[in-house]
Amino acid sequence: MTFPADTLDLNRAMNHFAGHDRLWLFGYGSLIYKVDFPFLERRPARVRNWGRRFWQGSHDHRGTPEHPGRVATLVHSPGAVCEGMAYLITPGEFKHLDYREKNGYLRWVTDIHFTGDESCPGVVYVADEHNAAFLGPAPEREIAEHIARSAGPSGSNAEYLLQLAEALRALGEHDEHVFAIERYLRSLPDSAP
Numbered sequence: 412m413t414f415p416a417d418t419l420d421l422n423r424a425m426n427h428f429a430g431h432d433r434l435w436l437f438g439y440g441s442l443i444y445k446v447d448f449p450f451l452e453r454r455p456a457r458v459r460n461w462g463r464r465f466w467q468g469s470h471d472h473r474g475t476p477e478h479p480g481r482v483a484t485l486v487h488s489p490g491a492v493c494e495g496m497a498y499l500i501t502p503g504e505f506k507h508l509d510y511r512e513k514n515g516y517l518r519w520v521t522d523i524h525f526t527g528d529e530s531c532p533g534v535v536y537v538a539d540e541h542n543a544a545f546l547g548p549a550p551e552r553e554i555a556e557h558i559a560r561s562a563g564p565s566g567s568n569a570e571y572l573l574q575l576a577e578a579l580r581a582l583g584e585h586d587e588h589v590f591a592i593e594r595y596l597r598s599l600p601d602s603a604p
């Protein structure tokens with residue numbers, strides 16, 4: 412089963428947290444560093460059994476349908492922990508967020524873990540292998556080369572990767588997949604975004 416690269420209608424039909432006046436959203440990619448939506452509260456957080464991978468194609472932000480970029484998604488990974496940022500939002504923000512994340516991402520519900528033992532179910536945008544823009548795994552050096560030659564309406568693909576790496580460092584987090592791609596990217600000629 413493959414669903415379309417444009418997931419806007421699928422997400423708009425979702426009704427998790429219907430009736431709630433606020434909910435937590437977990438961001439692990441550009442949602443960590445590009446916060447173009449209002450929120451009530453923001454806290455560093457993590458999700459378990461998910462790994463962050465540059466396996467999703469980007470047709471609308473960091474690439475084009477003809478030359479997709481590579482951006483972050485989450486893949487099921489037992490025992491893994493993905494660090495990111497959680498935002499307490501009102502459901503009204505989905506109008507903007509669904510549009511922003513429409514290139515293959517679907518709203519999933521997962522437990523978001525905060526510092527200490529605190530956790531609660533929240534929403535995360537995941538682009539899994541069933542979406543038409545999914546690119547899948549590749550060696551990190553190849554991912555870096557792909558990123559280095561990609562750009563789209565939101566800017567260069569390199570900028571996405573480098574801003575994410577910076578944001579993770581600012582959170583005090585280490586993600587070896589992201590940092591390995593960053594190292595390869597910085598070693599390429601003309602790698603500046």
Ligand code: SIN
Binds near residue numbers: 438441
């Ligand atoms: C996210 O950041 O949580 C989703 C992927 C992205 O927008 O980069």
